Amino acid sequence: MSGEFNLIDKYFVGRQSQRKDVLLAAGDDCALVKSPSNVAIAISTDTLVAGTHFLADANPSWVAHKALASNISDLSAMGATPAWVSFALTMPEPNEEWLAPFCDSFFRLADYFSLQLIGGDTTKGPLSLTLTVQGFVPEEKALRRSGAKVGDWIYVTGDLGDSKAGLDVILDNVNAHKQYAKVLEERHYLSSPRVLVGQALLNLASSAIDISDGLISDLGHIMTRSGVGASIDVDALPLSKELMGFTQEQSIAQQYALTSGEEYELCFTVPEYNKGSIESALSHTGTKITCIGQIRPIGTFELKKGDKVLDWQLNGYDHFKGKQ
Incomplete structure (x- = not known):
């Protein structure tokens, strides 16, 4: 890319948080990094492509937040502490009006989590972003998808469904009420990675995953890896007032909550013996948690409303089809 090194020097080098475990950073x-002793390194890589994960004319500061937050969310799902990030940017032409707000937002979020940029690349091509975030978690304590047991309770953080509603606003698929549209659009792009929650769950949860493809799909990953089933109480799903106002109907809002991708909330399971202490253990995080169901024997998956089993046919988000 023409002016690649000028772009790197101006917008990326020297702006990052300075960590003592980084021996040599970008440039x-x-x-070169030095990891603490007795930890495992957690590594996550994601690619975001214009037209698939965000619109090409989207607010660049929102795009930066979404790109970095989605990667940090993967670390939070394993209880890891963010440490380092590398970043590859492909764009059609150097565009400082786009890069300036993008980088301001990127480094603001990185600094919040004490995450240092340690390398990257820029090149010419269709707009896309690839990030690799690394962090560390105590050895043998990382949260996984494979630990859920029959009888464990299923929890989620935050509210669900807002990201899908925000995407509908962005794509103008739904004629949203104006008082809800901006809030929902922001929630699609400006998620809050649940790092503190993940860390607090290390000795409490039996499994965890971040909700990137929709609750049904991502809980399905836990079920598959753990060899279990699940029962969900749809009336327990946490719904925001904005989503309720947007959908105007509880059952529609519940279906949004079950299928909404790119939420970047956590879904986790808790053994019965830890259920009584989970809320107090997470109180310092300031994050709402909700028990929405229970792990059942393998081969069982049901959505329940009271004593009634619903026959809703729902799917999560498919990045190749670009729809939910």
């Missing part, structure tokens, strides 16, 4: 052929 050389490789970064």
Whole structure:
């Protein structure tokens, strides 16, 4: 890309948080980092492509937040502490009016989580972003998808469904009420990675996953990896007032909550013996948690409303089809 090194120097080098465990950061052929003892390194890579994960004319500061937050969310699902990030940017032409707000937002979120940029690349092509975030978690304590047991309780953080509603607003698929549209659009792009929650769950949860493809799909990953089933109480699903106002009908809002992708909330399971202490253990995080169901034997998956089993046919988000 023309002016690549000028862009790197102006917008990326020297702006990052300075961590003591980074021996050599961006500006050389490789970064050098020193990991603490007795930890495992958690690594997550995501690619966001214009037209698939965000519109090409989307607010660049929102795009930056979404790109970094989605990667940090993967670390939070394993209880990891964010440490380092590398970032590759492909764009059609150098565009400082786009890069300036993008980088301001990127480094604001990185600084909040004490996350240091340690390397990256820029090149010419269709607009896309690839990030690799690394962090650390105590050895043998990382949360996984594979630990759920029959009888465990299923929890989620925050409210669900807002991201899908926000996407509908962005794509103008639904004639949203104006008082809800901006809030929902922001919630699609400006998620809050649940890092503190993930860390607090290390000794409490039996499994965890972040909700990126929709609750049904992502809980399905826990079921598959753990060899279990699940029962969900749809009336327990946490719904925001904005989503309720947007959909105007509880059952529609509940279906949004079950299928909404790119929420970046956590879904986790808790053994019966930890259920009584889970809320107090997470009180310092300031994050709402809701028990929405229970793990059942393998082969069982049901959506329940009271004593009634619903026959809703729902799917999560499919990035290749680009729809929910």
